[in-house]
Amino acid sequence: xxxxxxxxxxxxxxxxxxxxxxxxxxxxxxxxxxxxxxxxxxxxxxxxxxxxxxxxxxxxxxxxxxxxxxxxxxxxxxxxxxxxxxxxxxxxxxxxxxxxxxxxxxxxxxxxxxxxxxxxxxxxxxxxxxxxxxxxxxxxxxxxxxxxxxxxxxxxxxxxxxxxxxxxxxxxxxxxxxxxxxxxxxxxxxxxxxxxxxxxxxxxxxxxxxxxxxxxxxxxxxxxxxxxxxxxxxxxxxxxxxxxxxxxxxxxxxxxxxxxxxxxxxxxxxxxxxxxxxxxxxxxxxxxxxxxxxxxxxxxxxxxxxxxxxxxxxxxxxxxxxxxxxxxxxxxxxxxxxxxxxxxxxxxxxxxxxxxxxxxxxxxxxxxxxxxxxxxxxxxxxxxxxxxxxxxxxxxxxxxxxxxxxxxxxxxxxxxxxxxxxx
Numbered sequence: 001x002x003x004x005x006x007x008x009x010x011x012x013x014x015x016x017x018x019x020x021x022x023x024x025x026x027x028x029x030x031x032x033x034x035x036x037x038x039x040x041x042x043x044x045x046x047x048x049x050x051x052x053x054x055x056x057x058x059x060x061x062x063x064x065x066x067x068x069x070x071x072x073x074x075x076x077x078x079x080x081x082x083x084x085x086x087x088x089x090x091x092x093x094x095x096x097x098x099x100x101x102x103x104x105x106x107x108x109x110x111x112x113x114x115x116x117x118x119x120x121x122x123x124x125x126x127x128x129x130x131x132x133x134x135x136x137x138x139x140x141x142x143x144x145x146x147x148x149x150x151x152x153x154x155x156x157x158x159x160x161x162x163x164x165x166x167x168x169x170x171x172x173x174x175x176x177x178x179x180x181x182x183x184x185x186x187x188x189x190x191x192x193x194x195x196x197x198x199x200x201x202x203x204x205x206x207x208x209x210x211x212x213x214x215x216x217x218x219x220x221x222x223x224x225x226x227x228x229x230x231x232x233x234x235x236x237x238x239x240x241x242x243x244x245x246x247x248x249x250x251x252x253x254x255x256x257x258x259x260x261x262x263x264x265x266x267x268x269x270x271x272x273x274x275x276x277x278x279x280x281x282x283x284x285x286x287x288x289x290x291x292x293x294x295x296x297x298x299x300x301x302x303x304x305x306x307x308x309x310x311x312x313x314x315x316x317x318x319x320x321x322x323x324x325x326x327x328x329x330x331x332x333x334x335x336x337x338x339x340x341x342x343x344x345x346x347x348x349x350x351x352x353x354x355x356x357x358x359x360x361x362x363x364x365x366x367x368x369x370x371x372x373x374x375x376x377x378x379x380x381x382x383x384x385x386x387x388x389x390x391x392x393x394x395x396x397x398x399x400x401x402x403x404x405x406x407x408x409x410x411x412x413x414x415x416x417x418x419x420x421x422x423x
Contacts, residue, residue, distance in 0.1 A: 039112050039122050039134050046098040046109060053093045059086035066097050066108045068125065076123055080131040084121045089113060100126070117198055136198045140206055143195045144403035148188040153180060163195065163202035173208060173222055173234050176244035176375060178215050181252070189213040192400045208234070210396040225392045227385050232378060239381035239389055245313075246375040247291040247339060250321060250359055251282055251346065256371075276367035277322070277360035284355040286346040288321050288328075289339075296335045296343070299327050305358070306350025309343045318365075322358035323349050 035042035053062070060073040077086045098110040111123040118138070124130040147153075147160045153167045170189065171180045194206030213220045221237045234242040256278060294313035302308045307324040309331060325347025337343060348355045361370045381389045 039110075039120055040132070041098055041110050041112075041122070043098065045101065047101050049097045049099075051095055051097075053089050053091050053095065055091055057089070057091070059089055062095065063108070063111065066111075067106075068108055068111075072125065072129070075129055076125070076131065079129060080121070080123070083131045083133050084113075084115060117201070117203060138196055138198050138203070140194045140196050142192070142399075142403070144190070144192050144400065146188070146190045148186070149183050150185055153183055163205065165202060165205045166191065166193065169193070169205040169208060170211065170213065173211070173242055174213055174220060175247055176242060177220050177248065178213060179248045179371075181249065184216065187213075187215045190400075192396065192403060210400050223389075223393050223396055225381065225385075225389045227382060235381055235389070237393065239386060241378040241380060243378045244375035245292050245378070246317070246373070247289070249280070249370075250291050250319075251280060251286055251288045251357055256280060277320075277358050278370050280357045280359060282346045282355065282357060284325060284346055284348070286355075286357075287342045288324065288344045288346060288357055290321075290337045290341055290343050291319060292317070292339050294319075294337055296331060296333055296337060298333050299331050299335075299343075301349070304351040306352060307344065307347065308350075311337060311343070316364055318362040320358075320360040322360070323347055323352045323356060325349065325355075 036044045049066075051062075059077060060070060063073045063076075064070070080086055094114040096112040096114075097108055098112070099106050100109050103109070107125070109124075109126040111125065113121045113123075115121050115133075118136050120134050120136065122132050122134060124132070143162070145157070145160060145162045145166065147156050147162070149156055153171075154164050157164055157167050170191065174180070189211060191208055191211040193208040193211075195202055196204040196206050207224055208222070209224045211222045213222075222234050222242055223237065224233055225235055226233050232241045232243055236242060290311055292311075292313045294311040296309060297312050297318075298308070298310045300308065302322070305320075305322040307322075307327065309321045309324065309327065311319050311321075313319065321344055323346075324344035327344050328342040331337070331343050346355050346357050359370055361368050361373060363373070
């Protein structure tokens, strides 16, 4: 090898080494980010002040309290229009102001408005003005509850450390089997369910996988199973729908003021006569719903019965709802109604001494006691799905057993964009 070629080779190697070394020196060194973030803000670097929107407050007046010029507030409102219209801020909503602790001028760096339980609007004032909408993280956790009724379902669930929303969920599931306004001391239930929360605040009760409600010494078991046809999802242990042809009661009431009897002294006429219905005492204006699908045969003032809605459900059953204060929207003779639809509101029209609903049921044109009537179930689990249903039962019971001894816990972060109609 000639001396000239050798010199060029050494020079090339030197340049290559120089470039490699330079690149290595200039490569940035990354450090672990240990800051605490909320709404995309490293809140441990900022001083926070919180407040609530008061009466007479506007977006600009709130920012003015923190020294933000009117011009800046106006510019933020303009760029915010496609994200959130500042005219829609509501009294009572929370907001948070963040100030850079190293900034001696104590200029507002971020302003956060809680638009709802699920979303917040973040306004950036430092460097470049910006507006961004953040969806709060929803978490679904598997829970197991055992509650005995001592005072009320609502209070006893709270005393047991669970959300009262569970009472609403269970009352929906068992609406066809249990009268939740007639619960007795000693009734009890256990349930395996998903609890959905945001910022550790329970927002909803999701799927109830398994439950047993013991009422009047009778166990009512329920299992979750989705047939995939958009229909019923809750069944008893025999694969029969928890839904029935008729609801247990047509309203949420305070008490039963008069029962079914053929010998009652009328409170106004003082005559002893049959009362072939049940009187539910309830506040004036309480919504009254039809206990089942059917057709309205009449909706009119019937004198002593006051404003009355009569419904024919099928060739066997008819119902009537008396002493209403007014009819529900679209309720008139010939109108088709669906189970749970509001057909009127509690009143005291006709011969009545106070606000209540007189509810009556006929079976084959014979009056029957609404409190003791049996209601046929809806369609059972389809034959082709019975094997899958049995597996769902087995899985639910196994999961219940594991939850009872604390061996299992599920926590699932939910994408807010994938959830609709629950909040």
